[in-house]
Amino acid sequence: xxxxxxxxxxxxxxxxxxxxxxxxxxxxxxxxxxxxxxxxxxxxxxxxxxxxxxxxxxxxxxxxxxxxxxxxxxxxxxxxxx
Numbered sequence: 001x002x003x004x005x006x007x008x009x010x011x012x013x014x015x016x017x018x019x020x021x022x023x024x025x026x027x028x029x030x031x032x033x034x035x036x037x038x039x040x041x042x043x044x045x046x047x048x049x050x051x052x053x054x055x056x057x058x059x060x061x062x063x064x065x066x067x068x069x070x071x072x073x074x075x076x077x078x079x080x081x082x
Contacts, residue, residue, distance in 0.1 A: 004055055007071050011048050014075065017082050018045065041081040048074050 018041060019025045027034030028042050051071050055064070 003068050004052065007048075007068070007075065008052055010075050011045070011052065014078050014082060015045055037081055041078065044074060044078050044081070048078065 019028065023032070023034065024038050024041065026032040027038040028045070033039070034042070048071060051067065051074065055067055055071070
């Protein structure tokens, strides 16, 4: 369970960094359409949040290792945009 907590922490840090950019903040909250990179970053952050939520609500725990690796990969992709 420590790994998911680390992933949640990393997501919060990345979101905080991304939202320091006023242009991205407007894209993230839906005020502007933004460029392709900003839209991709927004979608990846939303996907990461959804993945974390799904992971935490899954009672069977099937494929946890694969899902954790997928989230870590998504974090690496997000880092390329920030």
